[in-house]
Amino acid sequence: MTAARVKICGITRLDQAQHAVAAGADAIGLVFYPPSPRAVTIDNARAIARACGPFVTSVGLFVNAEPAQIEQVLARVPLQLLQFHGDEPAEFCEQFGRPYLKAIRMRPELDVVDAISRYPSASGILLDAYTPGVPGGTGETFDWARVPAAPSVPVVLAGGLTPANVAEAIIRTGCYGVDVSGGVEAAAGDKDPAKVENFIVNAQQAHAKGE
Numbered sequence: 001m002t003a004a005r006v007k008i009c010g011i012t013r014l015d016q017a018q019h020a021v022a023a024g025a026d027a028i029g030l031v032f033y034p035p036s037p038r039a040v041t042i043d044n045a046r047a048i049a050r051a052c053g054p055f056v057t058s059v060g061l062f063v064n065a066e067p068a069q070i071e072q073v074l075a076r077v078p079l080q081l082l083q084f085h086g087d088e089p090a091e092f093c094e095q096f097g098r099p100y101l102k103a104i105r106m107r108p109e110l111d112v113v114d115a116i117s118r119y120p121s122a123s124g125i126l127l128d129a130y131t132p133g134v135p136g137g138t139g140e141t142f143d144w145a146r147v148p149a150a151p152s153v154p155v156v157l158a159g160g161l162t163p164a165n166v167a168e169a170i171i172r173t174g175c176y177g178v179d180v181s182g183g184v185e186a187a188a189g190d191k192d193p194a195k196v197e198n199f200i201v202n203a204q205q206a207h208a209k210g211e
């Protein structure tokens with residue numbers, strides 16, 4: 001069994017991207033959602049993605065963006081994976097011809113297995129907390145017992161993860177990977193190096209305990 005992969009999302013600074021990679025992050029997330037305090041410009045994102053190197057996955061996060069906006073980003077930023085964090089149907093996500101993660105927000109009444117089945121072309125499904133009116137990055141958790149035991153695609157767990165709870169989250173869900181934003185920040189968009197390191201170490205050790 002391989003260790004749970006770690007994505008550090010909402011990176012806005014080159015030095016913080018390099019630090020996350022040096023600390024062992026498998027992926028970094030670049031937010032192309034202008035209302036977010038973690039939103040990046042195309043030029044900044046390009047510099048960050050290029051600095052991360054070819055063996056680290058640079059993920060572009062979009063929320064109900066126009067296709068033209070996404071194409072504009074793709075033309076300049078070397079992204080290996082797209083993350084759709086809004087209400088995008090599978091046909092929308094597929095049109096860019098790139099691997100993608102679809103975020104599913106865990107509304108209380110949601111049939112999770114059915115929701116996942118609507119994205120057969122996704123490389124993975126990201127399960128996030130549901131907060132009305134806010135698409136993500138809320139720092140809220142959801143009931144991890146709702147994560148399917150044998151999902152048809154890799155599941156990335158998100159929502160309110162921190163260095164303190166990531167180990168338990170991995171052990172309880174057996175997820176493929178974890179994604180964190182607010183839980184490793186000093187302030188919105190400003191990653192705290194010690195929190196990033198602790199998050200990654202705790203995620204790696206959690207897997208060892210769970211084997």
Ligand SMILES: O=C(O)c1ccccc1N[C@@H]1O[C@H](COP(=O)(O)O)[C@@H](O)[C@H]1O
Nearest residue numbers: 009036136137139158159160180181182
């Ligand atoms: O990070 C954001 O600002 C953001 C904005 C809009 C949609 C998603 C966003 N981030 C993603 O939200 C989840 C959970 O974040 P958190 O750890 O609870 O802060 C995660 O997948 C982020 O990638």
